[in-house]
Amino acid sequence: MDCTVQNAGMQTGRPLEFDPQLALDAAMGVFWQRGFEATSLSDLLAAMGLSKSSFYNAFGSKQQLFEACLVRFRGRHVERMREMLRSAASALAFVREMLLTNAREAREPGPRRGCLIMNTATEFAGRDAAVAACVADAARDFAGVFRTAIEMAREHGEIPREADPEVLARYLLTTMAGLRTMVKAGLPADELEKVVEVAMGALH
Amino acid sequence: MDCTVQNAGMQTGRPLEFDPQLALDAAMGVFWQRGFEATSLSDLLAAMGLSKSSFYNAFGSKQQLFEACLVRFRGRHVERMREMLRSAASALAFVREMLLTNAREAREPGPRRGCLIMNTATEFAGRDAAVAACVADAARDFAGVFRTAIEMAREHGEIPREADPEVLARYLLTTMAGLRTMVKAGLPADELEKVVEVAMGALH
DNA sequence: GGTTAAATGGACCGTACGGTCCAAAAATGG
DNA sequence: CCATTTTTGGACCGTACGGTCCATTTAACC
Secondary structure, three states, X not given: OHHHHHHXXXXXXXXXXXXXXXXXXXXXXHHHHHOOOOOOHHHHHHHHOOOHXXXXXXXXXXXXXXXXXXXXXXXXXXXXHHHHHHHOOOHHHHHHHHXXXXXXXXXXXXXXXXXXXXXXXXXXXXXXXXXXXXXXXXXXXXXXXXXXXHHHHHHOOOOOOOOOHHHHHHHHHHHHHHHHHHHHHOOOHHXXXXXXXXXXXXXX | OHHHHHHHHOXXXXXXXXXXXXXXXXXXXXXXXXXXXXXXXXXXHHHHOOOHHHHHHHHOOHHHHHHHHHHHHHXXXXXXXXXXXXXXXXXXXXXXXXXXXXXXXXXXXXXXXXXXHHHHHHHOOOOOHHXXXXXXXXXXXXXXXXXXXXXXXXXXXXXXXXXXXXXXXXXXXXXXXXXXXHHHHXXXXXXXXXXXXXXXXXXX
């Protein structure tokens, strides 16, 4: 990130040999799967394909990299949510699909990663203010998309007019976080899908 | 634990100088607050007031101690839930109170610990089978109490007769986990209390 | 008070951690 | 092909990790 900015202005000399964005993605994957504490520097170097020097040149420190990953994750997933909302048959259909997507991680074969933001809220947010801020920002963004969906649903009469979009949005975010936790706790996907239907019942 | 069992049979020689249960409680507190990875052996020794030798004599290893803490936490909190249910004005009142208790952690001044079981599900359960089993067992117990409450509520006509207690119980557990995550993410208590009311709406 | 069994403090183990530093290599612009 | 600028690998830093070991102390039983 730093280096990108530096090089943007005027560069002579050897250009970067790796793609910082790609390296960031790789790092994000590791953090996502293992969390901050359990991820060692070597884990990161291996995943990113960097030497230690390049790593510190480009990303500063483990924690700075982590924060960059949080920001990247947030941006990417908020965008994905917005796309889902745009292409959904209805606002409520989007909400259901969103929750189901979370529940269905339990069906995937590999390890359960959950959501990087929620994982971080649980593991790390209490100990570092900067990280806590990243998490809070991301949570606000996610809730914002839900809020938009709720407002749309209200316009279309899918949910009662007196519903409070802000509260319902936070409720949906809460449910999402809960689903991810239950996936990690080992509940099977089909039971979580039933839970989603119950959760949807709170909207009308 | 080991030593307790050993000593139970027939002991001559010096008796234990610390209370294993108390030490276990102290360790649980540290793990609860910081998680497994972020808790160092010295943290544990300081909190438990033990020397390294006594620690390993009595508890085997950091991870064995952690699993013992999980079991203890589970037992204690399931019992606490059962008590709450017993002394509640109604089954639904218990459910509401339970969720509100989780939401209100956001109002407490100190650091947010969440629920040791949920924290562990998020941080650690994916990496160790024994720990995952502890988490799954605890989740089943918690859900069991909710299930009992739902069945009682159904008997008393507080919720529709056609409700599925098993699914609703899992829904409540999911909501609980979500609330704890949102507390850690920094949402204020009064907003989470509104979320609880929305969540209760899914029961009827 | 001797014997015995267990707990105790503290030295010690190798390893891995996150992070720094530097000399050498390499790719661009002129 | 030279000069410049940056990357690069790898040596190196001190620290802390989780865990082992042992000589000593301690308390209970006879």
